[in-house]
Amino acid sequence: MSAVVWETNFPGLTLLSRGKVRDLYQIDDDLLLVATDRLSAFDVVLPTPIPDKGRVLTQLSLFWFETLRDIVPNHVLSATEFPAQTRGFGEQLAGRSMLCRKTNPIPIECVVRGYLAGSGWKDYRVTGKVCGIPLPSGLRESERLPAPIFTPSxxxxxxxxENISFDETVARIGGEQAEKLRALSLEIYRRAAAYAEPRGILLADTKFEFGLVDNELIWIDEALTPDSSRFWPADDYAAGRPQPSFDKQYVRDYLERIGWNKLPPGPELPSEVVTGTRDKYRQAYLLLTGHELS
Ligand SMILES: Nc1ncnc2c1ncn2[C@@H]1O[C@H](COP(=O)(O)OP(=O)(O)OP(=O)(O)O)[C@@H](O)[C@H]1O
Ligand SMILES: [Mg+2]
Structure with a gap:
């Protein structure tokens, strides 16, 4: 097992920010994105790291960026060779880092849902719609939607x-860009879901981010990972109830069970939840790519 990284420390590099999961550095005009082993649930970073998680997120993102590069260009410059300024930091970087093009992120989370779960299911039960999109009546929890829908936030x-309607998205970023994001997001989702299903994973929903650089629209951040998506085991799927999952749902279920109020600080995770979560991340990687995380 490679060393757990809770937080990186690279003296001499410019730290732009620490997100919930990634540490972001600027090197010359580029970004160095380092996925740590931090885990957030309900938007709170939990105090217990998950070994291998950062490497799974980065390696799986690289896999999808490469597999789907014909749909839209992505921000990856390299995940194996880094500028001279990073010399000496190899151990903290290895396997979990990407040198990326720095973009102006578009301030919309491009969510696509193929099934009714999470906030989509909640919204539907109250309004019969998801983010203003009307759906047939009588759908059950976790049910496959007639067609995937774009539900930005x-x-x-x-x-x-916060979930917003497509009209609200247009109001914020303009119609042309909104339509482009919707078309790209739906296309990426369709391709990824069709790839994953015969490999035993249903892609219930996922979130993409895009950025602009030199007027070019680029797929940024992470790609179709268990952090940005709901992965469900295809074998156990049945509508009408919540699904067991490959993703963070496992941790979320634990947190619901102990009755945490979802306000910081988050609780420590017991070792069986850490091990179980690590296994879930690794298993998703194996099923999707066809090989173990090295
Ligand atoms: N190529 C890129 N150009 C500019 N920003 C990027 C790029 N790729 C990723 N980012 C940004 O880097 C951050 C990644 O860090 P992380 O995933 O830990 O953040 P987060 O906690 O999810 O925060 P946020 O709520 O801002 O997404 C995100 O804010 C994402 O928008
Ligand atoms: Mg993020």
Whole structure:
């Protein structure tokens, strides 16, 4: 097992920010994105790291960026060779880092849902719609939607993201860009879901981010990971109830069970939840890529 990284420390590099999961550095005009082993649930970073998690997120993102590069260009410059300024930091970087093009992120989270779960299910039960999109009546929890839908949300710099309608998205970023994001997001989702299903994973929903650089639209951040998506085991799927999952749902279920109030600080995770979560992340990686995380 490679060393657990809770937080990186690279003296001499410019730290732009520490997100919930990633540490972001600027090197010349580029970004160095380092996925740590931090885990957030309900938008709170928990105090217990998950070994291998950062490497799974980065390696799985690289896999999808490469597999789907014909749909839209992505921000990856390299994940194996880094500028001279990073010399000596190899151990903290290895396997979990990407040198990326620095973009102006578009302030919309591009969510696509193929099934009714999470905030989509809650919204539907109250309104019969998800983010203003009307759906047939009588759908059950976790049910496959007649067709995948684009349900954007705001990118809140603090606190929870908020679901918004397509019209609201147009109001914020303009019609042309909104339509482009919707088309790209749906296309990426369709391709990824069709790839994952015969490999035993249903892609219930996922979130993409895009950025602009030199007027070019680029897929940024992470790609179709258990952090940005709901992965369900295809074998156990049945509508009408919540699904067991490969993703953070496992941790979320634990947190619900102990009755945590979802306010910081988050509780420590017991070792069986850490091990179970690590296994879930690694298993998702194995099923999707066809090989173990090295
Ligand atoms: N190529 C890129 N150009 C500019 N910003 C990027 C790029 N790729 C990723 N980012 C940004 O880097 C951050 C990644 O860090 P992390 O995933 O830990 O953040 P987060 O806690 O999810 O925060 P946020 O709520 O801002 O997404 C995100 O804010 C994302 O928008
Ligand atoms: Mg993020």
């Amino acid at each position: 705001t990118k809140a710099s603090a606190g929870h993201d």
